[in-house]
Amino acid sequence: MIDAVGSGTSLQSLPTEILINILSHLDEKDLYAVQATCKHFRDIINDEELWKNLFVSRINTRLFPSFSRSLKFSVEYVERNRGLNEWRHNRAIKTRYTVATQNQYNQLEQMVFDYPRCACYSDGVIMLVQLHSRRRKDRLTYMPCTTPHGCSTMHFNINAAVFGRFDGRVFGKLLTNKSHLCPVTEFNAMHRSCVTAITTAALEDSSEDWCVSGCESGQVIWWREAKLQKSLQISNKPILRLALHKDWTVAVDSEHICIVQKMDTILRLDIPSNLRRSPNQIQFFKVDFGGKLLVLGDTTEIYVISIDVDQDFGHTRSLRFENSVQNVFIDEATAKRTQDASIAGGDGCFMGILTADNSVHTVNIRTPGSNLSIQTKLTFIDEVHVAQINNLVLVCAFSGSLGIFDAANGSELRVVRKTEKTPQFLGVSHGRMIVGSGNVLHFLQYAGLEDKQKKTGSSQVTRGNKWNEVLHSQLDLYNEDENSRLQEQKRLEKLRRKFLGDVDDEETQLRIALMESEAAAANFPFSAMKESSTEPDEELLRAIEESKLSFENSLASDEQGEDLELLRAIQQSREEEESRRTSRRSQRRMAPLGELVGSSSIEPQSNRQEQRANPVCLQSQASEVSPDQHRHFEDEELELAKALSLSELN
Structure with a gap:
C-alpha cells in the first residue's frame, strides 16, 4: 500500500469518514477497481454513505426523484447513470405522423402523451x-368528436374528452371502450348554471371512467360512465379549477381551496392573499397527488401548498421571480404515484418554471422544510417554446432543435437537430x-440496452432493418427541409410579383407585347369574317401591295449604287456606236444605187425595229447581203444586245 506523503501511515489507515470523502470524487468504474484491492476498501465502497456522498458531489443534495425505485x-x-x-x-x-383534420387549415389544439399511447384533439x-x-397502419385510430355548440369549458386526456355548456349541460366522449366510434353523447343530468x-x-388501474364538473353557482357533480x-354544493362562488385522482378531488374558487375525500368529506383552505385579490391572477394550477401538494401561481410568484390531512395540512411555501413566469410544468408520472420516502432520494418530484428571460428553473417540490429552493437554473440565448421534465431529464424545445439536460444538475446530455421550427407540443x-407543430407529430425513440443485446445476437437482417429505419427517418427530414425551401421560394416569388409589379422589366414588357400581338392576330380573322364573309379585306391587300413595292424599291436603290459605273460605261459605248452609225448612213447615201440591187439597205424605221426584235430573221437576211451589209447587221445586233442589257438593268 502506498504511504501517505510526509508520514509513515498508509491510505488504508485513514479514518473511514475521510476515505468516504476522498472516494466520493471518483467515477463508478474507478470505485470498482478500488474495491478489488482489499477487503477494507470493498467494505467502504459497499457502504451506502459513500453513495450518498456521491450524489452530494454530483447534484449537491441527497433528495431527488427516484429512477430505480430502490x-x-x-x-x-x-441505474441513474x-x-x-x-x-x-x-x-x-x-417516426413522423400527420394528423388528418376536417379542414386542412385546422391545427391540433391539445396533445397528451402517455406511452405507449398518444392522443391528439x-x-x-x-x-x-x-x-x-x-x-x-394499425397505429392510427380516428374518432369523430365535434365540439358541442355553446361549449364554455372542456378537458381532454388519454381516456376521454368532456365538454361543459353555458346552460349547465355536460357532454363527453370516452376513448377506452367500444363507443369511441360514436359521436359525443350528453350526460344524464345537468348543472343549475353555466x-x-x-x-x-x-x-391506468381503473376500468371505469370518472369525471367531475363544477358550475357558476359552486355546485360540483361526479360522473361515472356519463x-x-x-x-355537492361546496361553495357559493364559481368553481375556477378542478383536479381528480382516485378518491381525492381538489376544487378552487376565488377565495378557498376545497379538498373533497371520497365525495363526502370537505376540507377548506384559504388562497394566499396575493392570489385572492383577483380570480384572474391564478394562472397556473398543478396538483401532486402522490405527495399531496397543490401548486398555484401567477406571473410573479409560485405557491406550493400541502393538502395532506395527516401531516402539515395547509403549510405554504413560495418562490418569487424577477422575470414574468411563462409556464409551469410538472413530472406528471411521478405526481400520480404515491410517494415512498423510504426509497433512495426520498422519492421527490420535479417541477419546472419557464420565465420570460428564457430561463428554466427546476424545483423538487417534495423537499421537506419551510422554504423552497431552486435546484438548477438554465438560461438560454434562443427562445424556449415549450419544455417538459420527468424524474431523469429536462427537455427544452427550441426553433429547429431539442436540448436534453440532466434534470438533477443541469448538465447537457445531447442536442437533437432538424426538429420543428415552431414547436407547440x-x-x-x-x-x-414526441414533439409536434400544426398537425404534424414526430416520435423519437432511443434504443435501450436490451435492444443492443438483441442486436448483438441477431442476424444481419435485423441490422439491415435498423439501418433502413434510420435511413428512412433521415430521408423524411430531408424531404421536410426541401418542401419548406420550395414553399419559402414560392412565397417570396408571390411577394415579388405582388409588390414589385411596377418595376421596369424589359423582358416582362416584351413578353406582354408578344402575348397581346398574338391575341390580336388570333382575333383578327374572326372580326374580319363578322364584317364581311364574302369580300376580301381591301385595306389589308393594299397594305400588302405597298409593302411589296417599298421592298422592291429598297432593293433597287441598293443595287443602283453598285451598277452605276457599269451604266456609265454602257452609256459611253452607246454614244460611240451612235456616232459610227451616223457616219455609215452618210456614206451609204453617197454610194451608187447599183451596188444595192437585190437588197433593201434603206428600210423604214418600223422594219428595223422588227428586225431587232427577231434575231433569227436578221441572220437569214445576212446570208443574202454583201459583206458591207453583213457588217452593218452585226453592228445592229450588237446595238440591240446592249439595249436589251440596259433595259434589264433599268
Whole structure:
C-alpha cells in the first residue's frame, strides 16, 4: 500500500469518514477497481454513505426523484447513470405522423402523451396513436368528436374528452371502450348554471371512467360512465379549477381551496392573499397527488401548498421571480404515484418554471422544510417554446432543435437537430419523446440496452432493418427541409410579383407585347369574317401591295449604287456606236444605187425595229447581203444586245 506523503501511515489507515470523502470524487468504474484491492476498501465502497456522498458531489443534495425505485443509493446511482447514458449515446429512431383534420387549415389544439399511447384533439376529430404497434397502419385510430355548440369549458386526456355548456349541460366522449366510434353523447343530468370547470381522471388501474364538473353557482357533480354519481354544493362562488385522482378531488374558487375525500368529506383552505385579490391572477394550477401538494401561481410568484390531512395540512411555501413566469410544468408520472420516502432520494418530484428571460428553473417540490429552493437554473440565448421534465431529464424545445439536460444538475446530455421550427407540443417519457407543430407529430425513440443485446445476437437482417429505419427517418427530414425551401421560394416569388409589379422589366414588357400581338392576330380573322364573309379585306391587300413595292424599291436603290459605273460605261459605248452609225448612213447615201440591187439597205424605221426584235430573221437576211451589209447587221445586233442589257438593268 502506498504511504501517505510526509508520514509513515498508509491510505488504508485513514479514518473511514475521510476515505468516504476522498472516494466520493471518483467515477463508478474507478470505485470498482478500488474495491478489488482489499477487503477494507470493498467494505467502504459497499457502504451506502459513500453513495450518498456521491450524489452530494454530483447534484449537491441527497433528495431527488427516484429512477430505480430502490432502497439503496448504490443501485440508484448505477441505474441513474445507465439511464442518462441511454439519452446521451443511443441513436434516435424518428417516426413522423400527420394528423388528418376536417379542414386542412385546422391545427391540433391539445396533445397528451402517455406511452405507449398518444392522443391528439382537434375540433371535429381525435387521433389515438398506438406507438408500440408493429404495423404502422394499425397505429392510427380516428374518432369523430365535434365540439358541442355553446361549449364554455372542456378537458381532454388519454381516456376521454368532456365538454361543459353555458346552460349547465355536460357532454363527453370516452376513448377506452367500444363507443369511441360514436359521436359525443350528453350526460344524464345537468348543472343549475353555466359549467365553469371540468376534468377527468386518467387512471391506468381503473376500468371505469370518472369525471367531475363544477358550475357558476359552486355546485360540483361526479360522473361515472356519463352517469351522475353524486352532487355537492361546496361553495357559493364559481368553481375556477378542478383536479381528480382516485378518491381525492381538489376544487378552487376565488377565495378557498376545497379538498373533497371520497365525495363526502370537505376540507377548506384559504388562497394566499396575493392570489385572492383577483380570480384572474391564478394562472397556473398543478396538483401532486402522490405527495399531496397543490401548486398555484401567477406571473410573479409560485405557491406550493400541502393538502395532506395527516401531516402539515395547509403549510405554504413560495418562490418569487424577477422575470414574468411563462409556464409551469410538472413530472406528471411521478405526481400520480404515491410517494415512498423510504426509497433512495426520498422519492421527490420535479417541477419546472419557464420565465420570460428564457430561463428554466427546476424545483423538487417534495423537499421537506419551510422554504423552497431552486435546484438548477438554465438560461438560454434562443427562445424556449415549450419544455417538459420527468424524474431523469429536462427537455427544452427550441426553433429547429431539442436540448436534453440532466434534470438533477443541469448538465447537457445531447442536442437533437432538424426538429420543428415552431414547436407547440412536447411529451417526454424515458427514452422517448414526441414533439409536434400544426398537425404534424414526430416520435423519437432511443434504443435501450436490451435492444443492443438483441442486436448483438441477431442476424444481419435485423441490422439491415435498423439501418433502413434510420435511413428512412433521415430521408423524411430531408424531404421536410426541401418542401419548406420550395414553399419559402414560392412565397417570396408571390411577394415579388405582388409588390414589385411596377418595376421596369424589359423582358416582362416584351413578353406582354408578344402575348397581346398574338391575341390580336388570333382575333383578327374572326372580326374580319363578322364584317364581311364574302369580300376580301381591301385595306389589308393594299397594305400588302405597298409593302411589296417599298421592298422592291429598297432593293433597287441598293443595287443602283453598285451598277452605276457599269451604266456609265454602257452609256459611253452607246454614244460611240451612235456616232459610227451616223457616219455609215452618210456614206451609204453617197454610194451608187447599183451596188444595192437585190437588197433593201434603206428600210423604214418600223422594219428595223422588227428586225431587232427577231434575231433569227436578221441572220437569214445576212446570208443574202454583201459583206458591207453583213457588217452593218452585226453592228445592229450588237446595238440591240446592249439595249436589251440596259433595259434589264433599268
